[in-house]
Amino acid sequence: MNFTSLNAVKNHLFIANAAVVLFLTHQIGNAQKKENPNELKSKIATSGNNSEKARLLLNLSSYYLNKPGEFKTDLENAQTVNAEAKLLCERLAYKAGKGKAILLDAQIFREKGDTSNALQKTKEAVDYSKKHNLIELQAESYAELSMYDASLEQKAKYKETAILLFKKTGAQEKQAENLKGLGELYSINENPNKAEPLLKESLALYKSIKYQKLQGVYNLLSEVNTQKGNYPESLKYALLAEKTAIAVNDNSLQLSSIYNHVGLVYYYLRQNNDAEEYWYKALEIAKYHKDTEYVRTIGENLCSLLIRQKKENEALKLIKEMQLHFPTSNMERLMKENYLLFNIYRILKNNSTATIYYKKLADYYGENADRNGNSIAILRSFASYHYQIKKFDDFYRTIKRLDTLAAGAGNNLIRSESYLIWFKADSSRGNYIEAIKHYQLYKSLSDSVFKGEKSKQISSLQIEFESEKKDKNIDLLQQKAKLQEIKIHNNTIVRYLFIIIVVILSALVLLLYNRFRLKKKTNEQLEIKRQKIAEQNELNKKMLLEKEWLLKEIHHRVKNNLQIVISLLNTQSAYLDNEDALMAIQNSKHRMHAMSLIHQKLYQSDNLANIDMSWYIYELIGNMRECFSTEEKINFVLETEKVYLDVAQAVPLGLIINEAISNAIKYAFPADRKGAVKIVLKNIGYNNYELLIMDNGIGLPSDFDEIERDSLGMNLMMGLTDQIDGIFEMKSDNGLKLKITFTRNTEFEASNENDAII
Template identity: 50%
Template structure:
């Protein structure tokens, strides 16, 4: 069992999209700011009425359905109406009656809008106004989408077109011809549609109107239905190119991509068809146009079915089934039809059955979507093993085809009849139906192709005669100019040849010079690379040597500390022992710095927060003062070079050791605080304070011979800093100095 999905084009290509075409073929684009300026300058005359009508129409037809735009359009209409009444301007009154009806329709009040349009029609006929054809065109908006509705629309437009011609409204005439061609296509008179659309193109071109993509799309659709796939694709591509040339950014792209997909579908280029259908569907989803989403979903599903990929067809249908359910009856029927045939052709009648039952129910209710109902019912019955029941529906299908009088339907009926006879083993009858199906299909293609080829031949012969007349008229002038042209061409050729030789010589010389310079640059680059490698090696050796020096200095200091420790074992003098111990502490303070430097990647800078913490811990352990004295270190993460880190470490060592030894006599408990912080820019402050007994009364710092005090002052001078001491509820030593930034600047 099979179903020929190619024939579904006749139903899917004509549904998209009246709104897009109307947007593309409306009034010329207006500049609202310019109109407002002209209105402000105009006096209270008919010119101002016309300007107000144009500005109102701009807001009414502005893309998007924004209430404020409709309100603005109505406000401008009322202003124009008041002025027009005062001037007794009949044409203005007629235009404003039509505008009032259009605004009412845009608000969703269709019945009231239709009543106002009929009132405008009576007024225009009575006063013989040039707005009459616009009113006829507006009346089309109130008809439905059945065949008789489209025939009413056709009558309105056939009344409007001669009037547009009479009043020389050529742009509007082109728009009306295009819409009329669209309507004839929908009722199946495709050849008539093509004639009207070609007339529309001629009218548009005569006034220099370039936005012809909508017309080309409709022409493509007609050729597709007439099975002229090459011309269908040609015009679909022309529509795409035209839209790109005029920089079209409207919703009309949805229609263009859809027709491109259908055209590629007809020439069996399914990859391109899929791509264009998907692009069209994306636009429809972006604008939440439910009717178009359902049409494009149907087209994509049909394309999958054409390739017998029924599972992907079902996936496509389910993609929009819940999010964008169909709103009109025919689209609902078409969706039921696709689910029915997909599950049927997948040999899953139990899944197809609910859709079939719903389709059968709707078949009994009305004739809407009869084509889809009959096709779906027959295909389900064929695949469910109920072939005998199909013959009654085939008879109904033949009655439907007689009313529509389309060969494409007869071809489809014969294909379905062949499948039923073949399943019933009526082979002789099946062969007859298959042959008749082929005859109808060939007749459909050949008859329409013959008509179109005759029209093309006539057009070609006419153009050929016109061209021959022009050729004969200009033949003498061409012969006279021929010799002169040949001479000019000869001179131009010789001159061009010489210029080319000269250019090649210059190009070759430039190439040689450039090649030579490239060699020189390459040689210099190699030399620079070699020098860089040598510098890297020297830098690595320098870093290794610095680490080795710091390591050895630290080791030598440790050896000296050990020697002093050994020497102290042979001394009984308390002062000598104290001097050796103090020296050991000072050397350890310096040793810590060199230890940190050879262990880190930075060989020139020391982290003072780490260093102060380690040094205080060492002093606390040496004097076993954990329980007696509480040490607090508040140090910011500051990096100092060795020249400043060593004296600062020795200062902290001297101050803290002296505090530990003398500030808290008789096992008195206390607290020692060491802080180091930045005070602005590169200025830093070191404070060592305690809450001990402080200095004795009358202590003169300048007259003292204390080694520790003199050592701290001397080390402060090395830092180029200021040394101060405060004796108040304990001792507070403050040292302020500027950080040396030469090494950091050099590294940057």
């Protein structure tokens, strides 16, 4: 019952391939003062009716109020004792005691859930403390005021007033406690940049007074760094919180919150096993304390982990178990449950059910998630939903707002995953320029999140923490070993001698008995295996020959079919007078011939997987020279290495060369102008290759706009370059120069260079 501060833990949950965020609210109690109730009662019984007795009664009431657990009898005892203390203070005109009793009334009402009376009593305590100039009571009353419903600005104002008053009285511990509370308040409202300096100031103040129980501050510092996407720093503080809690023997619900947050950081770092381990430890503590909100919070985290592992049905089962065994009427908690169900059904492609939960969430949070906090979480989920049901106007509105909020929080992980789905949306709508831009942003940000120095920091933190735990375990084991060593020493020799004799005798008997049987059985098994291997080898040889024949036949058929299509196009062109149509047919014939050459080479070669591109380019250019009759006008220069590519790369590369050469023949040398076209295919390091197609023609027109390149040939070359994961570059340089850089799929040593001039 000592939960007098509210700590909202922001959990960014990533489910399957979609980014989903959920915010879970926890209550964490203040540190319980070590008061002995029996001693207090004894002192009260022997005290006269004076201010000392009043002080003892107030301490006893405070003990019952802050006693661990949620028991009605404790609150009733707190109220009864406080009423007695209040009456005594009034008779004695003990102003400080009466003010404290008024504030205790407020806190008791709040713990009972009667916020109306609690707020009234708190305001009464503020007025009383001001009237009688009780500065410390005034500070405590303002701190209590910040616990009730009000705007963020108003709550922060109450906290700041309390901090200034505690500073004035020199109450450093309470000043640090309220700095922590103010930082927590900003953290709850997704403002980590304001929260972090306040929490660090609180930490420094606590350390200056040698305060030991720093786990709560460390836990909040971990939380704000999680909000900022600074996971190495978040992990550092989370592990410090765990280490400190263990050192001070904290087994309260705060330890459950700490374990929950350590698991959460590991969850973001994609270390699912570590996240699962910590969440189960947190759940065990929550169940021990019988705290429904904590159990549901951690259960929902485990549910999100199941969703990430593509175990949506198990996640649904877990939610139903929580509904049955840990029911709640808290609206925020119910909305978190709706949020999980929304994302589960969305991932299961059950859009009709997902839409039901979407409407509930939109009604509660708003379509732009600008009410009740949780903006980043809701927006990420809404963006994935709009993309899935192809409502792109809603998607772009949502994703732009999400990016702005994530950028403000400095969370590159959220931004990178947002850019990935943005890229997919652009691609599905054919907006390839924007798609490329967003994909590059995704790669840039995602690479910065976990690589380099951050990964080293994370590994270092984990190693340091695990080493400390292992050292403690070793010390404990050594102590236990010393205690047991004397007890087992006398029995060890006799036991081992008996075991050795039994083992030797048993081994001799078994060895003699099994030797013959083992040898016979082994020979039989070897003969059976030899026969099976021989049969399998014959079968494999036969299947290999059949597959090679079948593959050659397929390539042959494909080549013949492409030739038939070329013939049909020739026939069709005889009946056309339209120049554009004839040109389109001619271009199609060249493209089909470029593909046909691939399959012709494959069925004629012993290598059915790869094609020699130097031969292929030579044949392709020869065919184009014949088709366009360029012998007198254009000189072709080939500088190609023996590069072996598979069909998946050879076909796109052949089509790119076909398009580039066709364009050069048609447009680079107008009228009777003569010139040269140079084709270079070379290795530029490891498995990276470069294709250059250059001419000394007229180059690009002066008004050519690269962004608006919308011709079929140009789009085809760019699209084919993307297909082989290459980089397409084009510029005018004493003519037109195309450069395509790509990486070969298979591992083969490059052959010697082969230069030829046609």
